[in-house]
Amino acid sequence: xxxxxxxxxxxxxIAIIITIMVLELKIPHTDSLEGLxxxxxxxxxxxxxxxxxxxxxxxxxxxxxxxEKINGSVLWANLHFLFWLSLIPFTTAWxxxxxxxxxxxxxxxxVLIMSAVAYIILATILIKRxxxxxxxxxxxxxxxxxxxxxxxxxxxxxMAFVSTAVSLLLYLSVxxxxxxxxxxxxxxxxxxxx
Amino acid sequence: xxxxxxxxxxxxxIAIIITIMVLELKIPHTDSLEGLxxxxxxxxxxxxxxxxxxxxxxxxxxxxxxxEKINGSVLWANLHFLFWLSLIPFTTAWxxxxxxxxxxxxxxxxVLIMSAVAYIILATILIKRxxxxxxxxxxxxxxxxxxxxxxxxxxxxxMAFVSTAVSLLLYLSVxxxxxxxxxxxxxxxxxxxx
Amino acid sequence: xxxxxxxxxxxxxIAIIITIMVLELKIPHTDSLEGLxxxxxxxxxxxxxxxxxxxxxxxxxxxxxxxEKINGSVLWANLHFLFWLSLIPFTTAWxxxxxxxxxxxxxxxxVLIMSAVAYIILATILIKRxxxxxxxxxxxxxxxxxxxxxxxxxxxxxMAFVSTAVSLLLYLSVxxxxxxxxxxxxxxxxxxxx
Amino acid sequence: xxxxxxxxxxxxxIAIIITIMVLELKIPHTDSLEGLxxxxxxxxxxxxxxxxxxxxxxxxxxxxxxxEKINGSVLWANLHFLFWLSLIPFTTAWxxxxxxxxxxxxxxxxVLIMSAVAYIILATILIKRxxxxxxxxxxxxxxxxxxxxxxxxxxxxxMAFVSTAVSLLLYLSVxxxxxxxxxxxxxxxxxxxx
Numbered sequence: 095x096x097x098x099x100x101x102x103x104x105x106x107x108i109a110i111i112i113t114i115m116v117l118e119l120k121i122p123h124t125d126s127l128e129g130l131x132x133x134x135x136x137x138x139x140x141x142x143x144x145x146x147x148x149x150x151x152x153x154x155x156x157x158x159x160x161x162e163k164i165n166g167s168v169l170w171a172n173l174h175f176l177f178w179l180s181l182i183p184f185t186t187a188w189x190x191x192x193x194x195x196x197x198x199x200x201x202x203x204x205v206l207i208m209s210a211v212a213y214i215i216l217a218t219i220l221i222k223r224x225x226x227x228x229x230x231x232x233x234x235x236x237x238x239x240x241x242x243x244x245x246x247x248x249x250x251x252x253m254a255f256v257s258t259a260v261s262l263l264l265y266l267s268v269x270x271x272x273x274x275x276x277x278x279x280x281x282x283x284x285x286x287x288x
Numbered sequence: 289x290x291x292x293x294x295x296x297x298x299x300x301x302i303a304i305i306i307t308i309m310v311l312e313l314k315i316p317h318t319d320s321l322e323g324l325x326x327x328x329x330x331x332x333x334x335x336x337x338x339x340x341x342x343x344x345x346x347x348x349x350x351x352x353x354x355x356e357k358i359n360g361s362v363l364w365a366n367l368h369f370l371f372w373l374s375l376i377p378f379t380t381a382w383x384x385x386x387x388x389x390x391x392x393x394x395x396x397x398x399v400l401i402m403s404a405v406a407y408i409i410l411a412t413i414l415i416k417r418x419x420x421x422x423x424x425x426x427x428x429x430x431x432x433x434x435x436x437x438x439x440x441x442x443x444x445x446x447m448a449f450v451s452t453a454v455s456l457l458l459y460l461s462v463x464x465x466x467x468x469x470x471x472x473x474x475x476x477x478x479x480x481x482x
Numbered sequence: 483x484x485x486x487x488x489x490x491x492x493x494x495x496i497a498i499i500i501t502i503m504v505l506e507l508k509i510p511h512t513d514s515l516e517g518l519x520x521x522x523x524x525x526x527x528x529x530x531x532x533x534x535x536x537x538x539x540x541x542x543x544x545x546x547x548x549x550e551k552i553n554g555s556v557l558w559a560n561l562h563f564l565f566w567l568s569l570i571p572f573t574t575a576w577x578x579x580x581x582x583x584x585x586x587x588x589x590x591x592x593v594l595i596m597s598a599v600a601y602i603i604l605a606t607i608l609i610k611r612x613x614x615x616x617x618x619x620x621x622x623x624x625x626x627x628x629x630x631x632x633x634x635x636x637x638x639x640x641m642a643f644v645s646t647a648v649s650l651l652l653y654l655s656v657x658x659x660x661x662x663x664x665x666x667x668x669x670x671x672x673x674x675x676x
Numbered sequence: 677x678x679x680x681x682x683x684x685x686x687x688x689x690i691a692i693i694i695t696i697m698v699l700e701l702k703i704p705h706t707d708s709l710e711g712l713x714x715x716x717x718x719x720x721x722x723x724x725x726x727x728x729x730x731x732x733x734x735x736x737x738x739x740x741x742x743x744e745k746i747n748g749s750v751l752w753a754n755l756h757f758l759f760w761l762s763l764i765p766f767t768t769a770w771x772x773x774x775x776x777x778x779x780x781x782x783x784x785x786x787v788l789i790m791s792a793v794a795y796i797i798l799a800t801i802l803i804k805r806x807x808x809x810x811x812x813x814x815x816x817x818x819x820x821x822x823x824x825x826x827x828x829x830x831x832x833x834x835m836a837f838v839s840t841a842v843s844l845l846l847y848l849s850v851x852x853x854x855x856x857x858x859x860x861x862x863x864x865x866x867x868x869x870x
Contacts, residue, residue: 296490297543
C-alpha cells in the first residue's frame with residue numbers, strides 16, 4: 095500500500111486545521127485601533143497553536159518520509175492522531191477568548207497531551223512495522239523529545255491552577271524545543287538519500 | 289484517464305468534511321469547567337462521525353488503490369458519493385445539539401444509508417469496469433459488510449422512535465465492524481504488490 | 483512548467499468551494515421534523531450548485547488532462563476562473579434563503595455566466611498554446627455546449643423577472659446537458675492513451 | 677528531502693486562505709438588489725486580496741519549481757510565510773466591512789509587508805542553499821520587484837492617514853506590477869526544461 099494518499103489526506107486535514115483557527119479572529123465592530131486590543135490574546139493563542147500544528151506537520155512529514163510501507167493499522171493510528179489535532183482550534187479559541195484563565199489553559203494542555211500520545215502511538219506502530227534496524231527506528235531512537243514534551247504538558251496543566259503564566263511559558267518552551275529540527279532524522283535522511 | 293486527480297479531489301473534499309465538523313464545537317461563553325458540560329453530546333456525535341468519515345476515506349482509499357482505469361461514470365458516481373458524505377456534518381451537528389432526540393437520530397441514519405448506497409453504486413460501477421476476475425472484484429466480493437451495514441442503519445432509524453440509545457448502539461456497532469480493516473482487500477493488495 | 487501543482491491547487495480550491503456550501507445548511511433551532519421544512523429550498527440550491535461545481539471540476543480535469551504545457555497566462559486565466567467559481571457559494575446561499583425570488587435567481591445566473599466565460603477564456607488560451615492540431619483543440623472543437631450554456635443562462639436571467647420556475651428549469655437543463663460526459667474529449671483521451 | 681509535500685501543504689493552506697475569504701460576503705437579509713449595495717466594499721477588498729493571494733501562490737509555485745533540495749529551515753521559513761498570509765482574510769474583512777477607513781487600510785498594509793518580508797526570507801534561504809550560480813539565484817536576481825513592493829506598502833500605510841484612496845491605488849499598483857509574470861524566472865525555467 096502506497097503512502098502517497100495517506101500523506102495527501104493528512105496534509106489536507108492539517109492544512110485545514112491550521113487555517114480555520116484564523117476564523118476565530120473575529121472582526122471588531124469598530125474601525126478604531128482600540129477595537130483590535132481585545133484581539134491580542136486571541137492572536138497570541140493562534141500563533142502558539144499555529145507553531146504547534148506546524149511542528150506536527152513538520153514531524154509527520156519527516157517521519158513518513160523514511161517510512162516505506164503502511165497498512166490498515168497505520169491508517170487508523172493516523173486518523174486517531176488527526177482527531178486530537180482537530181480539537182486544537184477549539185481549545186485555542188477557548189483559551190484566547192478567555193484571556194488565558196485556568197480551565198481553558200489546562201484543557202489546552204490536555205489536548206496537546208492527547209495529540210502527543212497519538213503521535214507516539216503512530217510512531218510506535220510505524221517503527222514496529224519497519225523493524226528495529228530501519229532508518230526510522232534509528233532516526234527516532236528512544237524519542238526523548240516526545241517524552242519530555244508530555245512531562246512538560248503535565249506540569250503545565252498542574253501549574254494552570256497556580257499561575258497560568260508558567261503554563262504558557264511551558265507550552266512555549268515545548269514549541270521552541272521542537273523548533274530545533276530533529277537532527278537525527280535529518281541526518282538519517284541525508285545518509286538515506288545517498 | 290488517470291485516477292490520480294480523482295483521488296486528490298476526493299481526499300480534499302473528505303478532509304474538509306471531516307474537519308469542518310469541529311466548527312460545530314462552539315466555544316462556551318464561560319471559562320469554567322461547567323461551561324464544557326453541554327458540549328459532551330456535540331463531542332460524542334463528532335467522534336462518531338469522525339470515525340464514519342474516516343472509515344469511508346479508508347475504504348475509498350483501499351478501493352481506488354486496486355482500480356486501474358476510470359471514466360466519466362466513475363467521476364459522477366464519486367461526486368454523488370461525496371454529496372451524501374457532505375451532509376454528514378449537518379446531521380451530526382443537529383443530532384449533537386439536540387442531545388440525541390428521535391428525529392435528529394433518525395435523519396443521521398438516513399444520510400448514512402444514502403452514503404452507503406452511493407458507495408455501493410460507486411463500487412458496482414468500478415467492479416463492472418474492472419471485470420469479474422479483477423483484483424477489485426475478488427477483494428470486495430459480495431460486499432457482505434456493506435449490506436449488513438444498510439440493514440443495521442434501517443434498524444437504527446426504526447429504533448430511533450422507540451429508544452435512541454439502541455439506535456446509537458447500532459451506529460456504533462457498524463463503525464466497529466468497519467474498524468476491523470477489510471482483510472480481503474488488504475490480502476488482495478498484498479498479492480497485488482508481489 | 484509542469485501542470486501538476488496547477489491541478490493540485492485548483493482541486494483544493496474547488497474542493498473547498500463545493501464543501502463550504504454545506505455550511506449554509508444552518509442547524510434548525512428545533513429537533514422536530516417541521517424544523518427541517520424551511521431548509522428545503524436551501525438544500526435544493528445546494529444540490530444544484532454541487533452539480534455545477536462538480537461539472538466544472540470534471541471538465542477542468544478532462545481539459546487539463548490533455549494539456550501538456552502551461553505558462554503564466556494559463557495560471558492567471560485559471561485563477562480568474564476560480565474567482566468566479568468562488569462566488570457560487572454566496573449566490574447559492576442567497577437564492578436558497580430567499581426561496582428563489584427574482585433578484586437572487588438572476589444573480590445566480592450572472593455568476594454562472596461569468597464562470598462560463600472565464601472557463602471559455604481558459605480553454606481558448608490553452609488551445610492557442612497547444613495548437614490547432616492538438617488533441618485538446620480537436621477534443622473541445624467549437625465548444626457548442628459552452629456557447630449554448632451561456633445563451634441559456636442569459637435566457638434564465640431574463641426569465642427570473644417573469645417566472646423564476648422557468649429560470650430554475652433552465653439552470654437544471656444546463657446541468658443535465660453537461661452531466662452527459664464530453665464524449666469528444668473522452669474519445670480523444672482514449673486514442674491518446676493508446 | 678523531497679519538496680513534493682511542502683508544495684502540497686502550501687497549496688492546501690493557500691487554497692483555504694483564498695477560499696475562506698468569500699465567507700465574509702455575508703448573505704444580505706433582504707432579497708432586493710439594494711440589499712447587495714453594502715456588499716460592494718467587501719467584494720472589492722475580496723477581489724484585491726484574491727489577486728494578492730493568487731500572486732503569492734503563483735510566485736511560490738514558480739520559485740519552488742526551480743528549487744531542487746529543501747531542509748528544515750526551508751520548512752520553517754515556509755510556515756512563517758503561510759502564517760502572515762493566513763492573516764490576510766482577517767485584514768481583508770475588517771477593511772471591507774468598514775468601507776476602507778484609515779486604520780483597517782493601514783493594517784491591511786502591515787500584513788502585506790509582513791507577508792512580503794516572510795517571502796523574501798524564504799527566497800533568501802532557498803537561494804543560499806541553491807548557491808549563487810543556481811537557476812533560482814539567476815532568476816530572482818536582486819529581487820527589485822519585491823523591494824519596490826515593500827516601499828510602496830510603507831507609502832500606502834502612511835497615506836492611509838491622509839487619503840485612503842491613494843493607499844488603495846498603491847495596493848492595486850503593486851498587484852498590477854506582479855500580475856506581469858516574472859519573465860526572468862519563466863526564462864530561466866524555459867532554459868531549465870531544455
